[in-house]
Amino acid sequence: MRAPVDVGNGGAAWFSITTPGNPDAQPVVEATAAIWAWVDAHVHAGTRVIPIGFSQGGLMASQLLRTRPERVLATVVLGGFVLGAPQPGDPALAVSRPPVFWGRGAEDHVIAEAAIDRTGAYLPEHSTLAERVYPGLAHGISEAEIGDVRAFLATHAAHAERQLAT
DSSP, X not given: OOOSEEEETTEEESSOOSXXXXXXXXXXXXXXXXXXHHHHHHSOTTOOBOOEEETHHHHXXXXXXXXXXXXXXXXXXXXXXXXXXXXXXXXXXXXXXXXXXXXXXXXXXXXXXXXXHHHHHXXXXXXXXXXXXXXXXXXXXXXXXXXXHHHHHHHHHHHHHHHHHO
16 A cells, blocks of 8 residues: 655655654554555455555554554564554553564664654564664665565465464
8 A cells, every 4th residue: 555645756654744753643543544444445354464664654554563463464664663652452462472573774864763762662562573773774675674574574474374274
């Protein structure tokens, strides 16, 4: 899915960017509901999804996990962060700890340090975290990161297939 708000230069957003890394909760809740409405309309109810997102899309990938963890197999957050407000699925995630890949650039100055700190505190407590920080990478996605995401997805998709077979 592509975010609906055109921000110019080929970029898109799920909601207006006010305070980078610390958005108001209500627009995030509304965007999350819109994504789930699309998933519910287009993806079989028994199918678990793997949300993947970059920057604000990474926030939205984590929101899908945090709002309906039973529908999410694994999550990939690239150059993103988690919302600073409690979400309905947080208690279940603290128990189930599903796989999450969180990749970011060591030189990323777009995502606020407070958002990185908040995400760094949240994810280890609510997921089985694969965290990677890429030296020299700013706010973007590197070839090495794509390779790590590919391996992460292959591992967790294979695990899901084995579970379905038993």
